[in-house]
Amino acid sequence: MHFTEAGDNVLMPGVIDPHVHINEPGRTEWEGFDTATKAAIAGGVTCLVDMPLNASPVTTTVQAFDEKLAAAKNKLHCHCGFWGGLIPGNDQQIAPLAGKGVLGFKAFLTHSGIDEFPNVTEPDLHKAMPVMAALGLPLLVHCELSSPHEKEIMANKRSYHDYLLSRPPTWEDDAIALMIGLCRQYGCRIHIVHLSSAGSIQQIKEARQEGLPITVETGQHYLYFAAEQIADGQTAFKCAPPIRQKTNNDQLWDALKLGVIDLVATDHSPSIPALKELQSGDFSKAWGGIASIQFALPALWTVAKQHSTGLTAVAKWLCEAPATLIGKAASKGRIAAGFDADLVIWNPEQSFLVNESIIQHKHTITPYLNERLWGTVTQTWLGGKKVFDNNLVTQLNQGKIIVR
Numbered sequence: 519m520h521f522t523e524a525g526d527n528v529l530m531p532g533v534i535d536p537h538v539h540i541n542e543p544g545r546t547e548w549e550g551f552d553t554a555t556k557a558a559i560a561g562g563v564t565c566l567v568d569m570p571l572n573a574s575p576v577t578t579t580v581q582a583f584d585e586k587l588a589a590a591k592n593k594l595h596c597h598c599g600f601w602g603g604l605i606p607g608n609d610q611q612i613a614p615l616a617g618k619g620v621l622g623f624k625a626f627l628t629h630s631g632i633d634e635f636p637n638v639t640e641p642d643l644h645k646a647m648p649v650m651a652a653l654g655l656p657l658l659v660h661c662e663l664s665s666p667h668e669k670e671i672m673a674n675k676r677s678y679h680d681y682l683l684s685r686p687p688t689w690e691d692d693a694i695a696l697m698i699g700l701c702r703q704y705g706c707r708i709h710i711v712h713l714s715s716a717g718s719i720q721q722i723k724e725a726r727q728e729g730l731p732i733t734v735e736t737g738q739h740y741l742y743f744a745a746e747q748i749a750d751g752q753t754a755f756k757c758a759p760p761i762r763q764k765t766n767n768d769q770l771w772d773a774l775k776l777g778v779i780d781l782v783a784t785d786h787s788p789s790i791p792a793l794k795e796l797q798s799g800d801f802s803k804a805w806g807g808i809a810s811i812q813f814a815l816p817a818l819w820t821v822a823k824q825h826s827t828g829l830t831a832v833a834k835w836l837c838e839a840p841a842t843l844i845g846k847a848a849s850k851g852r853i854a855a856g857f858d859a860d861l862v863i864w865n866p867e868q869s870f871l872v873n874e875s876i877i878q879h880k881h882t883i884t885p886y887l888n889e890r891l892w893g894t895v896t897q898t899w900l901g902g903k904k905v906f907d908n909n910l911v912t913q914l915n916q917g918k919i920i921v922r
């Protein structure tokens with residue numbers, strides 16, 4: 519037996535990020551398993567779950583899932599699970615995908631940004647939700663419901679203000695109301711991904727008081743940034759739903775503290791630099807997605823410090839609650855006898871500047887560039903093995919595929 523001295527650093531369960539777009543196979547030039555999982559361990563993330571888009575093929579069939587698993591082979595530097603995709607017409611794939619080990623399913627209620635992953639409508643959900651309820655798997659939903667009468671109109675395509683107007687909070691609020699009703703009807707577990715509209719907090723609170731099986735996530739960037747600080751043309755900040763005003767975001771923080779929001783996940787979603795339209799600054803054309811998995815822990819900790827919130831809450835939002843979402847509450851997300859020794863050792867009293875030289879993502883575009891974040895990761899451990907130590911990856915390929 520050997521011991522590791524952590525000194526005054528914090529020893530915490532490894533971060534579990536249940537919302538990551540790796541894009542391999544098919545769009546590996548956007549982000550791949552190798553770079554994404556290296557960035558993960560550099561940031562203290564020991565387990566992530568890959569979204570069923572934007573790889574090609576999208577993970578909506580068993581065959582596509584097999585391709586995904588083959589693509590991940592020998593490239594996992596942290597543990598990795600997978601969500602299956604629900605699209606119109608693939609309800610026959612739900613049970614077989616579950617049988618192969620996906621941890622749940624993801625669906626969109628508005629255009630996903632990827633044509634081969636079309637959004638579902640109510641009839642699709644009526645077919646799928648009883649099946650998922652029977653399987654006991656969560657349905658993750660991108661909750662934005664664009665009314666057929668509304669169009670994404672942007673008078674000035676470089677204006678962040680106009681981008682905000684083009685995706686109003688009512689889109690989120692209407693979508694969440696729809697999902698609450700369907701959850702009540704079918705008893706299917708619902709997980710609302712990346713909540714941005716504070717306008718929905720009350721209806722979520724009431725639905726949970728009613729006992730409906732609904733969980734909610736928000737993203738680090740909805741808490742760390744605010745619309746007021748985003749200048750026109752700064753498309754690195756483009757994501758959907760959009761980053762809203764500070765008063766809205768402060769309410770998200772309060773909801774997190776009250777437990778109405780369960781967890782925080784990055785929605786790491788990079789693209790090739792050209793698609794971010796940094797030169798044109800055109801919000802209508804730019805890829806909507808923020809690259810940030812490496813900064814999951816320090817970005818949230820920086821906000822927590824501003825609000826005088828302690829480490830226990832952060833560990834609950836980044837480790838314990840995501841472990842429950844992915845069905846691994848009995849083996850991950852806590853430091854306890856019999857649990858997996860996936861750990862992060864980090865210094866909450868030390869800050870660092872995000873610059874291009876430290877970013878391990880495939881591309882360095884991120885709105886966190888030049889931000890000073892609190893919380894430096896000194897070591898990351900995976901299954902009792904040290905895989906990252908003082909800015910160096912010490913062991914590769916220690917990640918395992920996580921199945922249900």
Ligand SMILES: [Zn+2]
Binds near residue numbers: 537539569785787
């Ligand atoms: Zn996403």
